[in-house]
Structures are given as structure tokens and as C-alpha cells.
Amino acid sequence: MKAAAFHSFGPPEVLQLVDLEAPHAGPGQVRVHVKAAGVQPFDTAVRTGWQPPGASVKFPQIPGNEFAGVVDQTGEGVSGFSIGDEVLGYRILGCYAEYVVVPADQLVLKPQGMPWEEAAVLSASGQTAYTALRELEVGPGDTVLIHAAAGGVGTMAVQLAKAWGATVIGTASERNHDYLRSLGAIPVTYGDGLVARVRALAPDGVDAAFDAIGGEALHASVELVHSKNRIGTIVDHALAERLGVRGIRSQRSAARLAELVGLYVQGKLFVHVSGKYPLHQAAAAHRQVESGHVRGKIVLTIG
Structure with a gap:
């Protein structure tokens, strides 16, 4: 072959x-x-x-x-x-x-x-996003901050959080803001001043933060989320340990994949x-x- x-x-x-x-x-x-x-x-x-x-x-x-x-x-x-x-x-x-x-x-x-x-x-990005959002207990009424929201995992995370009843703020470069809006997220530019930009959208902070980029995104999340137990990263495990937040690894199963396929069929996952x-x-x-x-x-x- x-x-x-x-x-x-x-x-x-x-x-x-x-x-x-x-x-x-x-x-x-x-x-x-x-x-x-x-x-x-x-x-x-x-x-x-x-x-x-x-x-x-x-x-x-x-x-x-x-x-x-x-x-x-x-x-x-x-x-x-x-x-x-x-x-x-x-x-x-x-x-x-x-x-x-x-x-x-x-x-x-x-x-x-x-x-x-x-x-x-x-499979890969979908199940990673699914694992992370479930560990962070994202659900109805939550406001969740998703870093690198236009990437493969971020795209899935935005849509899953929306399907589960959350409001999503997603970080991305400005060229991807319209794309995030099409997925149902409120876009915000990453980089210096991120905390202030998110607080302008959510004055009391956010309920959970999911990170797929690492570094300063995690530091910003600590300032914006009340409970460190509801902050997780899939990329920067060393910093997660130092900050006392979650380092998350994907957990995959056919049952989880079948649920994602079901959402796709229902038109809830693009x-x-x-x-x-x-x-x-x-x-x-x-x-x-x-x-x-x-x-x-x-x-x-x-x-």
C-alpha cells in the first residue's frame, strides 16, 4: 500500500x-x-x-x-x-x-x-473539544471563553458549547471574526489588552475558559474566571500545573464520536x-x- x-x-x-x-x-x-x-x-x-x-x-x-x-x-x-x-x-x-x-x-x-x-x-478535534467542555462542565446559561476559537478544536468547541446552551466569546485574529460570528460566537481579538476587551463584553467575567493556544491566554483566563477548576488547556500543561488550572487530554470513544455525528446530521455541527x-x-x-x-x-x- x-x-x-x-x-x-x-x-x-x-x-x-x-x-x-x-x-x-x-x-x-x-x-x-x-x-x-x-x-x-x-x-x-x-x-x-x-x-x-x-x-x-x-x-x-x-x-x-x-x-x-x-x-x-x-x-x-x-x-x-x-x-x-x-x-x-x-x-x-x-x-x-x-x-x-x-x-x-x-x-x-x-x-x-x-x-x-x-x-x-x-473525530480528533471533535472529541478533544467534547472532552474539554465536559470536564469544564459547560452548560446552559454559562458564558465560556474559547481561545484559538477559529482553529480545528476551537471550531468544534464553539459549536458544542452553543449546542449545550452556553454563550461563547472566542479569541481569534480579526480576519477570522466573521467566521466566528457564523459559528455563533462573539469574537474578540487576542493579544495585549485581552482581559479588558473580554470584560467589556462580560463585566463580571466568564464562567469557564477553554484554551488551545497556551501562554498569555491562560494567564488572562485566570483573571477572568472565578474558579480555576473551570479553566482548562489542551496545549500548555506545564503552565496549567503552575497556575493550578486543568491540563486536559482527549478521551475518545465510539459513543462520543457517534454523538458528534448525530449533531452533524442535525445541522448543529459544521x-x-x-x-x-x-x-x-x-x-x-x-x-x-x-x-x-x-x-x-x-x-x-x-x-
Whole structure:
């Protein structure tokens, strides 16, 4: 099979198109012929040497941890999926490839009419945002501040918070303010003076803050949120520990993914794909993600 993989840590250029032996489904597993795979900061971090919890990097390493495609092989004991089913799912590594094998409980059926590119990028950012907002107990009547609200995770977090009854203030550069308004958020420019700008919108502060950028955003959150237990970051865990706020790691499950798919079908969750690259241009996709100016998600088209 064709895959994008790297044989050493380094810049985007270490990602190369390679020929590897296709995996086969074992007991309880499903093999998927991948149509598209999401690209995100998690993947670029792995490429530069970060070891994700619960996994070990082995060369040649195929990155990627979300995908969509067609079931083409099922292992012994698998029920609920058949050859030909269109699915989306997740695994820690290995998704930039024509075939991926995963436990059956890491898949859900793809709705008819959902484009492959959108299906491929729902799992990782959607489940990360879901995990964080649930840990922060965001719900009806809350005002929540979401940092980096126009990014992949931020886009999902804004919409989930709105669907759960919260008012959302989202930080982003001015070029993304109309985009945030389209998602239902009140936009505010990040950077110096952020605390004053948020207080102009919410004089008594906000009930919760979710951070996907780190640094000064977390310091500002401490000034704006009454309870540190309702401040969380997915990126700056060291600073979170020093400030006494939550460091949050994504918790993924098929049940959680199915709920996100349900919201998509109901028209309550919009997936924005800002860039598409063929598999052999995985390095270019990584460069765009590392630019730090991605609105929504980047995807690799494979099948």
C-alpha cells in the first residue's frame, strides 16, 4: 500500500511517500480502505520527536490519528460492521495510508451525504473539544471563553458549547471574526489588552475558559474566571500545573464520536475544511498546519 511516513524525526520534508505491506484485520479488528485522513498539530509534534501517551514511534512511522473510508476486511468476532460499510474512526498513529486496521469499537458509520473530507476530520478535534467542555462542565446559561476559537478544536468547541446552551466569546485574529460570528460566537481579538476587551463584553467575567493556544491566554483566563477548576488547556500543561488550572487530554470513544455525528446530521455541527492535499503532499499539509493560521481543518485525500 501507499503511505506517507518518516524514517527520522525532523522538518516536514522527512515525510515521504512509501510502499509498505498492507495490514490485515485480526480478531475484533476491521480494516478500512482510507479515503481521507485528518492532519493536525498532534501529527506534526510526533514528526518532530514527541512521543504520544500510549504509543511508541517506530520507523518508518506513519502519522495520522483520524480517518474515513470503506470497510474492506473484518476479523473474527466483529459484529456491527460489514464489508462495504462507509465509516469514520480514529487510532493513535498510522492513518496517512491507503489501509488502516483498528478495533471495531473505534469506528462509527458515516452518514450518507457526509463528504469524505469532512468525515475524516471530525473525530480528533471533535472529541478533544467534547472532552474539554465536559470536564469544564459547560452548560446552559454559562458564558465560556474559547481561545484559538477559529482553529480545528476551537471550531468544534464553539459549536458544542452553543449546542449545550452556553454563550461563547472566542479569541481569534480579526480576519477570522466573521467566521466566528457564523459559528455563533462573539469574537474578540487576542493579544495585549485581552482581559479588558473580554470584560467589556462580560463585566463580571466568564464562567469557564477553554484554551488551545497556551501562554498569555491562560494567564488572562485566570483573571477572568472565578474558579480555576473551570479553566482548562489542551496545549500548555506545564503552565496549567503552575497556575493550578486543568491540563486536559482527549478521551475518545465510539459513543462520543457517534454523538458528534448525530449533531452533524442535525445541522448543529459544521465541519470546516480549509485545505486539501493528496497523500504525496503530506509534507505541504504539515507546513500549513505549522503556520499557525489554519481555519478549521486540513485533510489528506487518499482513496
